[in-house]
Amino acid sequence: MSGGKIYKFIDTLQKRLQQWNFQNSKKGIIFGYTSALQNNCCYCMGCTENLNDIPFGNNLIGAYFLESFDEDSIVVFCNELSKNKTSGKLLVYNYNENIEKISLFDIKSKKLIDYTIEIVDHQVALEPLIQIKLDVNFKLNISFEDSTPTTNISSIIEQLNSWIFRLDMSSFKINGKEENLNGICIEDLYNQIEQFEELQDLQIPTNMKKKMIEKSQRQLRSRKSILQFKLDNNIEKSDSPEKFEENQKYDFIFNLKMFYLLQLQNNLQQLYKIFINSLTKMLTLMQKYFDDNPEKKCPLQIPQVVNFYEPNIYTHIITILYHDLDSIEIYKDQRKSLHLKYLVPMSRPTFKLANAIGRDFSGKKLMNVHVGLQSSIKNGQCYIVKGKYSYHHYNQDHMDDSGWGCAYRSLQTIISWFQIQGYIDIETVPTHKEIQQALIDVGDKPPNFLGSSKWIGSQEVCYVLSHLYDIQSKIIFINSATELLDKARDLIKHFSTNGTPIMIGGGVLAHTIIGVDFNEATGDVKYLVLDPHYIGDENLNNIHKKGGCAWKPVTFWDKNSFYNLCLPQVSEDF
Template structure:
């Protein structure tokens, strides 16, 4: 039997940047697939090459992965290149993964890593015929998202003089996990009559595919048209409810079949109720049958409950416990998401060591706050935040530049424009709105906790730095790129680079420089010229011909938050060099992101 192995190009690229210091089992490969088809989409690294830690390390990785992804292989490095048959898979890892054959990435020397470094191995070291290829598949775009959310309370009790709650917490969570693993869960697709669990499927045919579940969903009026079904499938994450059985054979599987016995123990106890806010994401491959979903969901729920238990125990203080919170995060340039759990009420500063560990684990450069809470992943269909559109450039067609290199803003921002916030700034507040978009980017990337400033707060900041006098506050006076840079430094301690051009036609010569900004800094740019201000979200630049187009976000829009209108009417879209006034002088404010983790 021939097995096809696909390795994502980003995995190869990232592996080439790793400095291998030790020989041995240095990491795990993460992916999905079946016996004939394996896809490797990510990897994790081990800080210590300790055979005794190999299974706990694998479990830690599995608890961070969404349902549908799993550890599917290992990374082995040899300082002195050896034959692949000398690679040994630890027996305890074999038993834990229960997967054969295993994908092996064998790093012999630092430098170029290709598909030739990958092969398959049975647990008895028997080679397997395989085909290895490289892929650029966008896992997040092609797979169906399922989200399971529920609040599960547990009550923990200890004797009054006991100061150690860890055993009681472990017991309560482990009992909950036992109910899941024993098949005591039923799952229901929201807005439908579809339920499944205990090997049964209700409301849909047994052989139905998860791709077709939208056909069984109902809108508020009782039905969905085919066009609505298509739009929903394309844009949304399917919501799933979880129920624990209270009756039936599965619910009582651990209760002995004998007469009930009541045991009474006198004493003084103290108890606390802890809420477990379950928030599980699963990525389901097209073609998966509905009756196969329970196994995937059960495993994902178990992993998250165990991760929540570890979070509670790690950050507990006596009889004070922090509620665990789930944050789904997509590390930059990696084609998958990570589900991290942080304790509610603990500051970002106190979580720095936890975030640094995640950076090391996933091989992410430690100069970008990827794993801060603000970097939460936008699920399909999430286009609004507090009444503002998020990333309205997503879904735009290509710029049309032949053989161009698109360089786009990294991460998330919110679109700020005229007439928002019940505030009339029409014809004078465009630069203020552009500044608000810039601040939103730094806020949503986790660089600052400061919310987006109001017009008054912007004006007060300019007075505070001595750029304006007190009468400026409350006025309708314009500001420009320099004032925007002053505000960024005053309000969120971000410095900026200023580029000046004598005319709009000169901007076409700045394509390479702007492309470099979006590649290295990733932040949106504010540009002001004449009486207008805009936000530049990216450029598409042909290095040979010099052709360039600019991705523009226009703050002069006065309508509602309608993404179709905004894109179709060009309020967010690609513009050529003729968009700029050839008779106007322009200043560009390029915010520089701080180094942070």
């Protein structure tokens, strides 16, 4: 009936379609990829409103309809989508009033056929994929004579097919003329990497060095490390002017970064085409921006190519050209359009610049140090902090706060979460003195509190979050640590909705809870604890060995002490 094809729908896509408050997005397209290892298997990865918005490396798979559509309307829409094809099928996903209906549209007969999809965990669909980065520098000429911007972008687009791309840490290159690239797949690129910093200065026999290189290549492959390409003879990036003035000409190096999720089995000819097509699209959009805005007055900013990827929400990379970022309203409108275009819930600031791939707020601090830890609760289900945070602990930043600074460090970790997720626009988390000053400003502490080594607790953490960032928190009071057994469901609900780190304080100790592992049948529970009392270097193995981050039973806390938990709340706003 389906030509032997199996359509695998990822769980996060099904959830988005079923929970979407569709507004204008009542129908659209489903995109994904056909498995190179299983020709009869198609993974449905995402959805969008228009064909032109399919992420690079994905193809049209089908269509979605989110209210009652009669069969004729569905056929008309699918027929329009497939007008350039004479045969094949499109998956049709129809969801209305809690009823899910699946069918296939046969392009040749133009008829709908009943069908059943298979729902799979999104990690299953991501397993055959690898992330690739393209980092390109090129000369951009821009003139603002008579306030009308003119550029050399069109001539750059004409030259794209002659560009050659070199694999980073390798001499391997790809271009559009190499016919033999069809026989080489992306996975083979790991064997081309030969420049490893740890091996450069070693004076060892050639055969031994070769074995060490091969071992390093296997390690990169097993970790599915990002493969990076640069334009051959890539010129050094120069600082572009922050603002462009009227009646001036500029010649500078423009940096453009693109990210892709592609199958390891894709051949390099396909990869090259994806590079060229994506660069063409982004540069064309940039040229269109200048052409459509001749009245733009100086000074103005150059548009930015920005990449987003949040696999727990949407399992594909979204690349966008942001412009006029100095305008709050234009920035907001562009972000809103992405939420609507890809049916991403507008309850979180998913497409703020802070969430772009490559943005780093951690400095020298480690991020998400819990990754890789396994809980020991039998048949338990884990509920973990959503997003990223940086790990703050004793004696960082040349600050000796051993014995009194644990709550300050827990607060810094919480604030880093809000910063990294884009809820607050700050460059750095507050220092101990800035935290103390905030408590003085709200009237909670006297002036001599500034510069002291006095401990703070959960209530003070709530005051600072509210005063500095207008972040509201929920407080849970418990008379004994044993009551944490009864609070597992409250914390599960918190991580399932808000997803922020939780500060727990009692006695003279403070910790950060970033996860719950709970067995519904037995009531067994463990909490994932980020310990600010850790003293040591920023080494993940040491942090895990010394308990800087670990799963803890309720007995980890003193049963004879009372505790307060500060649960920071997120605002429902994109």
